[in-house]
């Protein structure tokens with residue numbers, strides 16, 4: 001109940017009680033005993049109601065009381081431990097080579113079964129092959145202060161992004177006690193997730209980058225009519241009103257020219273966060289003697305990307321954050337690569353959640369960007 005509603009109800013009850021008291025005194029003086037008793041009971045009920053309204057806190061107040069410092073959060077970047085592989089081997093958390101339906105069944109559905117109040121699933125549409133439902137999951141705490149959107153599998157062969165997102169959602173759902181920031185996300189951040197934007201490509205052996213018609217889903221400009229893109233746009237437009245930011249997760253697959261990189265608009269408010277996370281990651285790996293490149297960070301996205309659509313068309317701070325998987329191991333989906341993916345994406349997401357967008361500038365010099373192919 002809103003405070004204003006509550007105050008007007010309290011005022012109304014107090015007026016009714018005052019009027020009842022006057023009538024009770026009148027009835028008593030006139031000797032109408034039964035009427036006096038009935039009105040007396042009425043006054044007791046009204047007093048009870050008044051006490052309940054006066055002691056009741058509304059939902060917003062409750063949420064503020066539980067998380068007093070939630071508008072300004074600052075925390076260091078960190079490691080979340082070694083992650084299991086995604087290759088179906090011993091100690092792996094999933095087998096990324098499974099087709100789309102099995103991957104959803106084995107990674108996301110067990111989470112939803114365990115916590116159906118927190119996790120909901122919906123079908124946002126059929127893919128271009130008409131064989132697969134494109135699912136969106138919503139991880140929604142009882143009270144939330146932010147709403148974010150995470151997408152992977154636009155390029156369905158970029159498996160490490162799909163696997164890392166699955167692992168991140170497992171961590172937030174099942175292991176939130178490991179870290180204060182993760183607990184904060186579990187309790188305060190509504191997370192909408194499209195686990196695999198291109199289910200057909202993901203179900204092929206080997207997995208394919210594009211959809212059944214050979215189109216890349218990075219076609220968010222209006223040139224082509226692609227079903228997956230249409231449904232993703234429709235979904236984002238439905239949920240966009242309270243979105244803080246969107247992350248589109250990719251990998252560079254066989255390119256190793258950069259260690260990690262983000263793709264962002266120069267003026268997008270979360271550009272500072274990306275630079276900060278990149279610097280930290282580079283520092284960590286430079287300490288191990290790796291040759292890491294912190295001179296350049298990503299490239300400016302073209303108008304066909306999901307990133308461009310979310311930021312330039314809808315005004316949602318957005319980034320494409322890519323992992324150079326082959327830079328970290330000789331194979332994809334190993335424990336090393338998933339550990340790197342979880343470290344990079346989860347740190348970025350946490351930092352982005354914690355940042356206050358209004359204080360962020362757009363003063364990153366443009367020569368920090370390097371033009372590379374997407």
Ligand SMILES: [Zn+2]
Pocket residue numbers: 155158250251
């Ligand atoms: Zn990609």
